[in-house]
Amino acid sequence: MSVLSRGFGRGRARPADDRLPPGQYDAGRDFPVLSAGPTPHTPLAQWDLAVDDGTDALQRWSWAEFRDLPHEAVTVDIHCVTKWSKFGTRWEGVAVDRLLQDVPTTATHVLATSDGGYTTNVPLADLTGGRAWVVDTYEGEPLAPEHGGPARLLVPHLYFWKSAKWLRRLTLLHHDQPGFWETFGYHLYGDPWREQRYSGD
Numbered sequence: 001m002s003v004l005s006r007g008f009g010r011g012r013a014r015p016a017d018d019r020l021p022p023g024q025y026d027a028g029r030d031f032p033v034l035s036a037g038p039t040p041h042t043p044l045a046q047w048d049l050a051v052d053d054g055t056d057a058l059q060r061w062s063w064a065e066f067r068d069l070p071h072e073a074v075t076v077d078i079h080c081v082t083k084w085s086k087f088g089t090r091w092e093g094v095a096v097d098r099l100l101q102d103v104p105t106t107a108t109h110v111l112a113t114s115d116g117g118y119t120t121n122v123p124l125a126d127l128t129g130g131r132a133w134v135v136d137t138y139e140g141e142p143l144a145p146e147h148g149g150p151a152r153l154l155v156p157h158l159y160f161w162k163s164a165k166w167l168r169r170l171t172l173l174h175h176d177q178p179g180f181w182e183t184f185g186y187h188l189y190g191d192p193w194r195e196q197r198y199s200g201d
Contacts, residue, residue: 019077020085021192027084033146034082036180040115040166041145049134049151050169051103058103058172063150067136069094074133076156078163079192091154093135096127099170107172111179112153115166120179121188122155122162124172131157134167159190159197 020026044063051059061069071092079085110127113119126132136143136151143149148165155162161181182188187196195201 019087021079021195023195024079024083024085024192027086030084031086031147032080032082032084034080035146035165036118037116039145042115042150042166044150047150047168049099049167051099051172052169053105053107053172059099066094066134066151069098071137072133074135074154074156076154078156078160081159081161081186081190081192081197085192090139091133091135092137093133093151093154095130096132096134096153096170097130099134100128103172105172107174109173109176111171111173111177112162112164112167113169113171114164115168118164118166118180120162120164121177121182122158123176123189126155126158127170131155157191159187159192161186162190 047063049061049066050057072095074091074093075088076091077085077087078089105124107124110122110124111119112122122132132153132155134151135154136149138144138147143152148163148167151167153162153164153167176188178188185199187198187201190196
């Protein structure tokens, strides 16, 4: 398996900007495509999204049910660990708060799992309080498969590898469990403002 696909080129320099984290460059109109493996193409009739606790499914939505949930418009800056940033990206999706509102839990962490087996870990507090969404629309259009469609996690205050593409499951955990890139030495948290790219940063 190819561990990482294309998209590592350097972009244009950008003057100092308080929206640009240290070590990042402005990607401008570009939206590099990076993924750990081939792009899945799951038929919408077979797609679902589940919340579980590692053993039992606590909530589940088909594509039609997910699309019927209240959606929010979100405009955010995003920052990739490969050092590009993209400003003012426009998405629409369902707040993770909404997905978890009927799921009482004392969990501290979430493991997001995608089609193809990709996983990433995020503290539950970083997915709630209006900080994260499951998005299915980008710039007014259905989210393209290469960017994580039909639906991906969006956690804009962390490096973008935490915004898992092709999302299918959120597992609530009472401990931190490293995901795919974290097991290869990436930082467990991934704050772009602290340059938490790799373990020990």
